[in-house]
Amino acid sequence: MAGSTGGAGDRRVVISGMGAVSAAGIGAEKLWAAARDGVSQIRELKTERPYDGRIKIAAQVPDFDPAAYVESNFLPFCDPFTQFSIAAADEAMAQAGYDRDDIAGPRTGVIIGSGIGGMTTIDDGLYFYYKEGIRPDPLSVPRLIPSAAPTTLGMRYSCTGPTFAVGSACSSASQALGIGMQMIRFGLIDKAVVGGAEACVINGTIRAWEALRVLTPDLCRPFSKGRNGMSLGEGAAVFILETLEDAEVRGHTPLCELVGYGTTSDAKDPVRPDVLGSSSAMALALKDAGLEPEDIDYINAHGTATHANDITEADAIGRVFGEYGARVPVSSTKPVHGHALGAGGGLELAITICAMRDQIAPPTINFLEADPKCPIDAIPNVARRIPIRAAMSNSFAFGGINAVLIVRALKGNGADGV
Amino acid sequence: MTENPQEKAKLVDEIIDVIAAEGMVDKSKITPDATIESLDLKSVDIVMILTALEEKFNVYIPMDGSLQEAKDVKSLIEALADHIEKEREKQ
Numbered sequence: 001m002a003g004s005t006g007g008a009g010d011r012r013v014v015i016s017g018m019g020a021v022s023a024a025g026i027g028a029e030k031l032w033a034a035a036r037d038g039v040s041q042i043r044e045l046k047t048e049r050p051y052d053g054r055i056k057i058a059a060q061v062p063d064f065d066p067a068a069y070v071e072s073n074f075l076p077f078c079d080p081f082t083q084f085s086i087a088a089a090d091e092a093m094a095q096a097g098y099d100r101d102d103i104a105g106p107r108t109g110v111i112i113g114s115g116i117g118g119m120t121t122i123d124d125g126l127y128f129y130y131k132e133g134i135r136p137d138p139l140s141v142p143r144l145i146p147s148a149a150p151t152t153l154g155m156r157y158s159c160t161g162p163t164f165a166v167g168s169a170c171s172s173a174s175q176a177l178g179i180g181m182q183m184i185r186f187g188l189i190d191k192a193v194v195g196g197a198e199a200c201v202i203n204g205t206i207r208a209w210e211a212l213r214v215l216t217p218d219l220c221r222p223f224s225k226g227r228n229g230m231s232l233g234e235g236a237a238v239f240i241l242e243t244l245e246d247a248e249v250r251g252h253t254p255l256c257e258l259v260g261y262g263t264t265s266d267a268k269d270p271v272r273p274d275v276l277g278s279s280s281a282m283a284l285a286l287k288d289a290g291l292e293p294e295d296i297d298y299i300n301a302h303g304t305a306t307h308a309n310d311i312t313e314a315d316a317i318g319r320v321f322g323e324y325g326a327r328v329p330v331s332s333t334k335p336v337h338g339h340a341l342g343a344g345g346g347l348e349l350a351i352t353i354c355a356m357r358d359q360i361a362p363p364t365i366n367f368l369e370a371d372p373k374c375p376i377d378a379i380p381n382v383a384r385r386i387p388i389r390a391a392m393s394n395s396f397a398f399g400g401i402n403a404v405l406i407v408r409a410l411k412g413n414g415a416d417g418v
Numbered sequence: 419m420t421e422n423p424q425e426k427a428k429l430v431d432e433i434i435d436v437i438a439a440e441g442m443v444d445k446s447k448i449t450p451d452a453t454i455e456s457l458d459l460k461s462v463d464i465v466m467i468l469t470a471l472e473e474k475f476n477v478y479i480p481m482d483g484s485l486q487e488a489k490d491v492k493s494l495i496e497a498l499a500d501h502i503e504k505e506r507e508k509q
Contacts, residue, residue, distance in 0.1 A: 054472075054477075054478035055478070210478070211465070211469055212465060213465055213468050213469075213479070213480060213481040214480075214481060215480065216480055217478050217480055225483075226482070226483075227482070227483075228480040228481070228482035228483075229480045229481065229482070269461075271461065271462075272461055306481065307481060307482060307483050307485075307486040307487075308481075308486065371483075
């Protein structure tokens with residue numbers, strides 16, 4: 001165990017490895033390539049049972065073979081959301097340079113966010129029970145609980161530290177990263193396996209989202225004129241956090257530093273976003289990072305392409321970033337990987353980290369024309385090569401929970417650190 | 419939009435019925451110049467209205483700018499009728 005555990009809150013936290021499962025396939029690099037090149041992974045909807053709704057598109061993980069990633073003793077306990085988290089976590093562990101048992105023990109926490117948890121298990125269970133009169137699978141309960149993802153990861157890596165799920169809808173993954181970072185900073189733990197996982201592109205859920213009227217029947221086009229909603233996505237993104245000191249001692253070069261986290265609650269409306277809540281989360285993240293608005297070179301927006309979110313988010317950016325708010329490059333990559341809900345903030349942070357590494361801001365695709373109500377530079381349709389030293393990733397959730405993360409390049413890694 | 423004024427009038431009337439029922443508003447108050455605010459229609463009421471229209475007309479109406487920005491009954495109904503017409507043409 002290296003570093004202080006005295007609780008001064010001054011330990012620097014780095015991201016040593018990351019992994020992602022998304023509609024772009026298995027691997028963070030596939031996700032990044034799709035986002036950078038603006039290749040949408042939203043395809044014709046595939047469901048096990050016939051779907052009678054009207055929305056026939058989604059960003060689903062293609063051709064996922066659980067047995068290729070999950071051991072046979074764990075598999076019966078794993079809903080797809082846990083399976084995704086395992087594939088992403090193993091990738092993150094490998095990139096962090098850790099073998100299975102290297103992070104074992106009470107000083108490692110496991111925090112994975114999910115909007116719902118085992119939705120496939122719930123949907124299947126209810127369908128077979130009510131419709132077919134068949135008893136639910138005996139392993140339904142351990143499979144569907146939202147904590148199945150973090151506990152299963154903990155079992156596989158023998159982590160016995162603080163382990164829990166974050167259930168904050170679309171801010172789940174970002175909050176999991178933020179709380180993990182805080183716990184390491186204050187010496188409660190030394191390492192954390194953090195991220196988000198979601199697998200709810202399934203009949204019952206899509207139908208419920210449809211009823212809310214926030215899904216586009218055609219193309220997701222954030223911040224653009226003519227936008228009419230989002231497309232559902234799924235997947236998982238997992239990150240290995242540790243202190244900069246620990247990474248240096250073992251000679252590992254981290255991906256970046258996780259420097260800022262801000263989280264607030266609107267405390268106003270179940271579905272309508274509020275500019276005070278989102279702007280205050282961004283301001284808190286900047287303050288936490290010790291950065292000025294001008295230090296942020298790229299923002300990965302929440303950018304759902306609903307009429308209300310995008311106006312509110314652009315307004316919030318303007319309030320926090322001032323005059324620079326109209327110039328700071330902002331993109332939403334949701335038209336590429338869909339809105340992966342509880343995993344969304346994780347997938348988007350993985351993209352943000354790659355953007356900083358490669359110094360390329362990914363585009364907002366399907367962009368038709370600027371909406372005067374969204375006065376930001378949305379990087380329309382084509383990626384942009386720019387210096388990125390620090391970047392922000394926004395997540396705003398139904399219920400009004402806002403979570404904002406800021407990452408910064410380390411010296412000699414991508415752009416020189418700030 | 420439909421070329422047939424009678425059909426259009428019927429559609430508008432049917433939409434008004436749905437707004438009255440789902441928004442729980444007195445039908446007589448739903449006049450073209452009435453504002454959404456004056457009818458006390460909240461975003462959740464609009465969702466309920468859209469859901470009812472979906473079932474009645476077998477269409478999907480996403481919440482785009484034309485609906486979000488409608489300030490009065492006339493523009494709301496026009497936006498709804500426009501969506502329904504477009505969807506019908508596709509069928």
